[in-house]
Amino acid sequence: MLSSEPNPPVDVPAIDSAAWLHFIGAAGSGMSALVQFHALRGGRVTGSDRAFDRGRQSQTRAQLEKLGVEILPQDGAFLHHVPDRRPDAVIASTAIESAVPDLEAARNAGVPILHRSELLARYVAAHRTIAITGTSGKSTVTAMVFHLLRAGGWEPGLLTGGALTGLIAEGHIGNAWAAGARDDGPPWLVIEADESDGSLVRYEPWIGAALNLGLDHKEPAVILEMFRTFAQRTKGPYLVGQDTELEELRRDDFVFGIGGDSGCGWCAHEVRLRPEGSSFSLHGVQFELPLAGRYNVLNATAALALAHAAGLSLETMRAPLAGFQGVSRRFQELGSARGVSVIDDFAHNPDKIAAAMRAARLRLTDQGRLLAFFQPHGFGPTRFLREALVETFTSEMAEHDVLWLPEIFFAGGTVTRDLSSADLVADVRAGGRDARFAAERSNLPRLIADEARTGDLVLVMGARDPSLTGFGREILELLGR
16 A cells, blocks of 8 residues: 655656646545645546446546546556646555556556645645644534635635535535635635544644544554644644643643633633534634534534634624534434434544434434444454444443444455454443344345334444445435335
8 A cells, every 4th residue: 555654755746737637546535625626726637446437426426527537447547548648646545555557557657656645735835724633523623614714705725524515515525625815825725634544744734733632543642643743843823622632732722622721712611502503602702503412512612713813703703603514424414204313424433423422312302212323444443443432332322222233344455354343243232232233234224214213313323435325315215105
């Protein structure tokens, strides 16, 4: 696989509007954002993805092609796509294996290969960038900051992993936007800085944020070291969560949270959690948030602090925050039928799963049950998180709740497949909770719909697999029959 570790500078022409970039894995959430960003800036873009070759993600392909992106087979032939010219650079991510034909062809032909984060680092350096990291919540905070700056008329750019519902409604994929120019300096750019592959240490933003530190892709101590480097490379304010694990990264009182000590300069007060949203006060200004859950109050507080550091007043952000439409698959309600609601959520690590389940609990009546579905993503992550996942489910589930797990999601490639979701189900059942395994996921929509009764809530959780939203909609359709 392509390494994400910092390398010596790559000899590649400047990435401007005349550059031709070829993206390997163009359908991925992080990669597709870069594809769109370069295309929206007027650059030439070709891309490939094995999902496209297999006839999957046709909507994403159509939206990229609408922007002028040329989708090619992932067979190495892209080098000859334009007569007498080769791409200025090939962009790949850590997930791309060395044997992928496009990567192998680029290497053999001597075409410069940039890691996804190397290209993103160039964009960060060319803008006044707000970069947001953390093991939970970074997609939502990134989306909120972009939404607030855009509502303020600043025309910021956006590069993130989660698609904004508002941008989707405008006909876009939703995870990228090209920056507009300003008279007083470089344009603003808001990015999600990923810690999963260590790439965030490459960025030098104007404003940075480390939201929290929990168990996700790596040991917390490893992630904390990345956050230290990220803080050192941030040129201006650096926002951190109130978590004790992040105390050493504090700068003055640029800390956010709920309640808290005197050193928390951006802590929400008068928090009221409701089934459909929340309200809180920040520095004496009252805010309404159309998103449920305590964790979203934290997300909103962080976003307000960052947008204020960029120059917006709190009063001007009240109406935009109240109108924020959310992020796709972040506690997104797909609908309800027969008195049962279906929620789709990206939750995949213990903290996110606990937050989603607690937000769902706010929606339940005394008699309602939480019918949870979770699809583990990848054998390595599941092996790493197994004990914590089991502990989360056994502690967050009530006696009459039900949890279903299909087999671990496998995106392809070479990996040790020595674990099954059945092992997690056995562990949860040993903890006294009702967990059920289904070797064939296709059987589960009917089983879940048949189990559901008026007052229950179905919560679909999982990452990486773009078919999960369709899975949730299938449950909803069966409920309506």
